[in-house]
Amino acid sequence: MRQSPQESRIMELMAPGVLCREGFLGHDRRPLVGILDADRLAVAALGLSHEELAGLLQEVLSAAMDALGRTVEAGRGLTAVYREAMGRIPCPFGHGGMFPKGQVELSDAISGMNILFTPLSVHLIGAHGFYQGLGARYRIEPADIAEILKPGRTRL
Amino acid sequence: MISTLVACVLTSSLAALLVVAERYLANYGSCRIDVNAAAKVIEVQGGDSLLMALRAGGIFIPSACGGRGTCAYCKVKVLSGLGPVGPTEQPMLSGDEIASDIRISCQCKVRNDLAVEIPRTLLEVKAYTGVVRQIRDLTRDIKELRIRLTDPPTIDFVPGQYVQLEVPAYGDSRESMFRAYSLSSTPSDEGWIELIIRLVPGGICTTWLFTVLAEGQKVTFTGPFGSFHLSQENTEMIWIAGGSGMAPFWSMIRQMKQTGNARPCTYFFGAVERRDTFFLDELRTMERQLEWFTFIPALSGEADDDWTGERGLITEVVDRHVSEGSAAEAYLCGGPGMIDAAIKILRTKGFTDDRIYFDKFE
Numbered sequence: 001m002r003q004s005p006q007e008s009r010i011m012e013l014m015a016p017g018v019l020c021r022e023g024f025l026g027h028d029r030r031p032l033v034g035i036l037d038a039d040r041l042a043v044a045a046l047g048l049s050h051e052e053l054a055g056l057l058q059e060v061l062s063a064a065m066d067a068l069g070r071t072v073e074a075g076r077g078l079t080a081v082y083r084e085a086m087g088r089i090p091c092p093f094g095h096g097g098m099f100p101k102g103q104v105e106l107s108d109a110i111s112g113m114n115i116l117f118t119p120l121s122v123h124l125i126g127a128h129g130f131y132q133g134l135g136a137r138y139r140i141e142p143a144d145i146a147e148i149l150k151p152g153r154t155r156l
Numbered sequence: 157m158i159s160t161l162v163a164c165v166l167t168s169s170l171a172a173l174l175v176v177a178e179r180y181l182a183n184y185g186s187c188r189i190d191v192n193a194a195a196k197v198i199e200v201q202g203g204d205s206l207l208m209a210l211r212a213g214g215i216f217i218p219s220a221c222g223g224r225g226t227c228a229y230c231k232v233k234v235l236s237g238l239g240p241v242g243p244t245e246q247p248m249l250s251g252d253e254i255a256s257d258i259r260i261s262c263q264c265k266v267r268n269d270l271a272v273e274i275p276r277t278l279l280e281v282k283a284y285t286g287v288v289r290q291i292r293d294l295t296r297d298i299k300e301l302r303i304r305l306t307d308p309p310t311i312d313f314v315p316g317q318y319v320q321l322e323v324p325a326y327g328d329s330r331e332s333m334f335r336a337y338s339l340s341s342t343p344s345d346e347g348w349i350e351l352i353i354r355l356v357p358g359g360i361c362t363t364w365l366f367t368v369l370a371e372g373q374k375v376t377f378t379g380p381f382g383s384f385h386l387s388q389e390n391t392e393m394i395w396i397a398g399g400s401g402m403a404p405f406w407s408m409i410r411q412m413k414q415t416g417n418a419r420p421c422t423y424f425f426g427a428v429e430r431r432d433t434f435f436l437d438e439l440r441t442m443e444r445q446l447e448w449f450t451f452i453p454a455l456s457g458e459a460d461d462d463w464t465g466e467r468g469l470i471t472e473v474v475d476r477h478v479s480e481g482s483a484a485e486a487y488l489c490g491g492p493g494m495i496d497a498a499i500k501i502l503r504t505k506g507f508t509d510d511r512i513y514f515d516k517f518e
Contacts, residue, residue, distance in 0.1 A: 017328030019226060021360045068469050068493050069398075069428050070456050084491035085356040086400070086517040087335070090226045094247070098228065100492065100518065101356055137358055 007032045013092035014133075024092060024124075026135025039131045043142045053142055054126025056149040061122055064104045075154035077110040089120055093128050103138075108148050115140055115148060189213065190271040196279065200266060206232060207261040215274060216281045216378040218320060222333040223262035232261040237270030277383070284311060284319075285376050286349070288369060294434035297355040298400050299366065300340070303375060305347050311380065313339055315407035316487075316515070319349065319379030323361040326368055335361040338403035338489070338515065339380065342411045354400040384515040386487070392420040393485040394478060396498050398470055399427065401490030404515060406435060408487075413446060422450040422477070426470025426494070428457040436465075452477060471497045475504075482506035488514040 003011070011032050016023035028035060043050055063072050064082035071081040081104070088098035099120040106115040121138045124130040132139040184202025189209060191198065198213030207223055207230045210216075221227035228248035234257055241249065245260040290302040305311060320334040341350035356362045369375070386393075386408060395405050405423060412419065427433045436453055443451040454466035454473040466473045471494065478501075486502050488495050495516050502512055 013226075015328070017330065017360060018224070020358050021327070021329070021363050022358055023328070065493055068456070068471065068497060070469065082493075083357075084399075084493055084517075085359070086354060086491070087220070087356060087359070088227075088518050090228075097247070098518075101359065102491070103357060 003031045003033055010092055010094065013094065019089055019092055022137050024130075024136055024138075025133030026137075026139055028133030028135060030133070035131075035133055036129055039142060040129055043129070046142060046146050048142070048146060050129040051126050053145045054122050056145060056154070057117055057122045057125065057140075059154065060106055060149070061104055061117070061119060065102075074106065075149070078106065078108055078148065078154065080104055080106045089118075091120065091123060091127075093124075093130075097123070099123060106148065111148070113144060113148060115144060184267045187266050188269045189266065190269070191215065191274055191279070192272075192276070202266050202268065204266055205262050206234070206238075206259070206264040206266055206270070206272075209266045210261065210272075210274075214282075215279060216283060216320075217261055217274075217278065218334075218336065218381055219262060220320075220334055220336070221262075222331040224331070225260060225263045228260060230261040231258050233257050233273040234259045234264065235271040235273060237268055238264055278381075281378055281381060282308065282311075283376065283378050284308060285374060288371050288373050288375055289348075291369065291371055294352065295432050298432075298434065299353050299355075301351045301353065301365070301369075302341075303349050303351070305349065306374075310346050311349060313343055313380035314385040315339070315342065315411050316385035316404040317380035317382045318384075318515075319351070319377045320381065321351070321361075321365075322376045322378075323364045326364055329360050333361055334378070336381070338382075338400075338407075340403035340406045342407055342414065344411070344414055352400045352403040352406070382515070384487075384489070384513060386419075387485060387513075389485060390419055391484055393422075393487060394474070394481070395421060395423040396470060396474060396486065396488045396490070396494075397423075397425050398490035398494050399432065401488075401494075401515075401517065402435060404489050405487070409439070409442060409449065412449075413442065418446075418448045420448045422452060424470050424474050424477070425451070425453045426473070426490075427453070427455055429455060430460060430463060469497075470494065471501050474498060475501050478502075478505050480506050481511075482508070485511045485513070488512070488516075490517060492516050492518050 013019055014024040060074050060080050064080040071079050074080045083102055085101040087101045089101050090098050103116055103118045117138055117140055187200055187202040189198040200209040200212055205223055207217055207219060217230045219230040225244050241254055242263055244263045248260050284305055285307045286303040286305045288301055289304045292300045294300050318336045318338045320336050322332055322334055324332045337351040337353055339349055340352045341348055353365055355366050397405055439451045443449055452466055454470050456469045459467055486507050488498055495514050499512055
């Protein structure tokens, strides 16, 4: 699968040490279009859209950010806390916009699952269908979002 | 299929050739950059970005990304000599900024004579080198750096201002970058600066500061920058900070003590847990020594029974302690969430926007 020069440029920005120390691709060796395609199929198999999954994360993000560092109850067995960090980071897809560098830790006491995501993660999923490469610090499996934040579970 | 591949290879090769030719063969000759209507004129060899050309001429525009066109900090008003706004600048400029001739200086090449307008305070910014003499853990994720200046040997600044520390290329990063940190030392500590820095998870620069930088190592920085400093008024003031937002206030309070400035001041400092606090003993000692100074630390998370400070979010604590502020000033430093929430509270107490000063970490 051949990448366009624009996709190659985006992948350069996603490499470690360019916009953030570890980059966005983890140990994933697939071209960007391959990563996007695989996650598009995974999301379709869930019967959901990128926008819906991003919307679920956005609700948790907003509640956690509003709590200013306090842990919030996001649903049955679910807690979330937003850790603010200095600075902003741009979207590697290059259409502008800077996102706060803080991160949300979403914990599910029932399954023991933890999800780590950032304001940029939510944007990347909603606007670009990009869940980051396998092994990336903020990679989220679409199925994990759907499982943790399924209807009836959250209280936000 | 083969013809498409051949076309792709040819196009890519031509593009690469153009980049190489631009870099090594294009000769734009000597160009003049007229700064602030001939207040300063810089002669540079054309071809560099405006950001780097100004830097070569001793004018240091704040920039965090090292000229990659991703931070959008290096905005400069260009009055003449540049073509239209380029596609790499467009997303980082508002319509008003474009209409006001603001440009992203790292994305503009100097190819002929230019005229620019730069705030006077930036013309006083210098480049410094120093040696790290002490790195101290203040909390689990906050360090204090004490740096001995070598060239120039001293720096003039006002408490509240910041410097831009250069982080060299290391690990996977291929270019140096700059990050802004408030000065926590006092101007009287001649020949030294101190910085209070909080680790950003996965951050390129703070990871270097926390894991690579060692005592005895040379560092470079530019500064001082910023207009966050105490006004000349003598009215009562409140300070609100969280985490490494302590830095400017740690400088201010010590300078006030040294200079005998007895302006009434209440300092609200917020942290999540006890282990996230620092300088508590020093500030409580100052509170006992200085009758005009009140220090109110607060924990928003779990607090031990022996915690004698306040409990709750710092904004809630401010809400409980401050009744009326229409004649007072407020100074805030910390994350955007805390600052935005605090400003809402302050407005309800009568603080007017022109008396609320803040240094927002974004």
